[in-house]
Amino acid sequence: MLKFDEALFLKLVEEEGLAFRGQIEAIVDGLAKRGYSNLFLIGAGGTIAMMYPYEYILKSSSSIEVHAEIAAEFMVMNHRRFSKDSVCIFTSVSGTTQETVAAAAYCKERGATTIALVAEPNTPLAEIVDHCITTGYEKHSFDTFFMLLYMVIFRFMHHNNEFPEYEQFTKEVALLPRAILDAVQAFDSQAEAFAIRHKDTGYHMMVGAGNLWGNTYSYAMCILEEMQWIHAKSIHAAEFFHGTLELVVEDTSVILLKGEDETRPLIERVERFAEKITKQLTVIDTKDFAMPGISETFRKHFAVSINWAVLSRISVYLEQERNHPLTLRRYYRQMEY
Structure with a gap:
């Protein structure tokens, strides 16, 4: 296939990507134990688009309150459901997207918990957030991010007593x-x-x-x-x-x-x-x-x-x-x- 290295794809997405499961579960488990009010899925351009599937999944399958918001608009709209008890999730390949970095800083300054999936390490977004999953590679990063976001979202649902199939689900994520x-x-x-x-x-x-x-x-x-x-x-x-x-x-x-x-x-x-x-x-x-x-x-x-x-x-x-x-x-x- 043109410009597609199958061995590299499996190494990055299957071998290395799936290895983040434990880190993701530890983050979500801690937040669920502590308690939170809602989830904010925040991005710009392709990364807000990436959040829309998970907003849909939560709205159609869960009672967890969720808001997918465009980063720049979110910072000026005075969202009445956002608070220090919100959990804010971001993604960025480069870790430098201006609006996303600013929104993460905005959320953290107001006491909310921030989580990010970032490809490039030691970048502004990776360093701002409370919890960062850093894949370390740009190639196939969207494939990996989608897969990891399944684990994040369904782990929250599992703790909300809405997804008892979580273990089987993660076994099937591994087949993805x-x-x-x-x-x-x-x-x-x-x-x-x-x-x-x-x-x-x-x-x-x-x-x-x-x-x-x-x-x-x-x-x-x-x-x-x-x-x-x-x-x-x-x-x-x-x-x-x-x-x-x-x-x-x-x-x-x-x-x-x-x-x-x-x-x-x-x-x-x-x-x-x-x-x-x-x-x-x-x-x-x-x-x-x-x-x-x-x-x-x-x-x-x-x-x-x-x-x-x-x-x-x-x-x-x-x-x-x-x-x-x-x-x-x-x-x-x-x-x-």
């Missing part, structure tokens, strides 16, 4: 890296075909819902717009029929992300409409991937990781076909703004 590898291998030719077909496409609609909404938002914004300079719009499937449908014509690229949670029928409704109108419909369905050893009960949660991993294969081939490096920027971190 291999499931991801199987999925990207199975999808790779489709990713290349998409990139060849759409190398000159100037606009994409991306539609998702439920625990895949974050991926939908992130891929349109962070990959297509930021990294490829392609016009894109992320549309929630529940809102698609309130405006956006009027822009779909015969050659409109519509990308549907189908997961396996309760919102799947919302995507299927959009699919039924889009297949009548456009000849450029792409459906990426996590049900197409086997996920060996993972139970039907947990598949809907792990769909987040599988979906992001296969989308990442499209990114690699778009980079190649469009001769546009994913690292190229006009403005982001290139100038003051």
Whole structure:
């Protein structure tokens, strides 16, 4: 596969990533024993998008109060549910994202407990927070972060007497890296075909819902717009029929992300409409991937990781076909703004 080292992926995500389980459980266990009022999942850009699946999981499966907040807005909004008893969770690959670092400092100054997942050690975010899981590598960091956040969130639920299946769940989390590898291998030719077909496409609609909404938002914004300079719009499937449908014509690229949670029928409704109108419909369905050893009960949660991993294969081939490096920027971190 283009730009994919399978052995390195398994070393970083399976071998080294899973080794953080004990550290995560010790942090969450201590907080649960001490007590807390709510969880704040805080980020900017791709990292707030990363939090949306876990907000959805908690809202749909738990009584734990949770708020996913955009870092810069959170600091100015005077959130009335935030207090010194809040637990605030952050992620950052670089550990230097300006808004995220500032929000972590804001939370800590007000007495809240701060936790971060960071790839790069000895960085501002890693040094500010109370508890930091530092993976030490940028490659495949999102795959690792997704996996570790499952452990964080479901451990909180376990302590809230809402998830007695935690031990079985973590056994299946351990199978996730291999499931991801199987999925990207199975999808790779489709990713290349998409990139060849759409190398000159100037606009994409991306539609998702439920625990895949974050991926939908992130891929349109962070990959297509930021990294490829392609016009894109992320549309929630529940809102698609309130405006956006009027822009779909015969050659409109519509990308549907189908997961396996309760919102799947919302995507299927959009699919039924889009297949009548456009000849450029792409459906990426996590049900197409086997996920060996993972139970039907947990598949809907792990769909987040599988979906992001296969989308990442499209990114690699778009980079190649469009001769546009994913690292190229006009403005982001290139100038003051």
